[in-house]
Amino acid sequence: MALRFRGREMAHKEFGFQQVEKFIKSVTAFGHPDAPAKLIGKGINVMLSPLPRNKRAKNPNQAAREEDAEDQEESNGKEFNGNGANGNGSANGES
Numbered sequence: 001m002a003l004r005f006r007g008r009e010m011a012h013k014e015f016g017f018q019q020v021e022k023f024i025k026s027v028t029a030f031g032h033p034d035a036p037a038k039l040i041g042k043g044i045n046v047m048l049s050p051l052p053r054n055k056r057a058k059n060p061n062q063a064a065r066e067e068d069a070e071d072q073e074e075s076n077g078k079e080f081n082g083n084g085a086n087g088n089g090s091a092n093g094e095s
Contacts, residue, residue: 004043029057
């Protein structure tokens with residue numbers, strides 16, 4: 001992960017380190033830093049490695065996608081009965 005400073009931002013490097021630490025804390029369920037964050041040139045760099053699959057947290061986006069897919073299937077089953085929206089066999093509702 002890299003955070004780049006522009007212009008006068010270099011005068012407040014401590015805020016950059018705070019942001020990097022905040023990010024690292026937010027991804028601890030999925031990976032860990034290989035080394036502490038370092039200031040290199042105009043940026044802060046830190047290398048993150050993933051945890052083994054059996055130690056990682058479940059992907060929150062994947063769970064949300066599965067729920068959306070289930071909701072979609074339920075709503076599709078209610079709306080479409082095979083006869084079209086108006087019941088005359090026409091799929092687009094025209095006669």
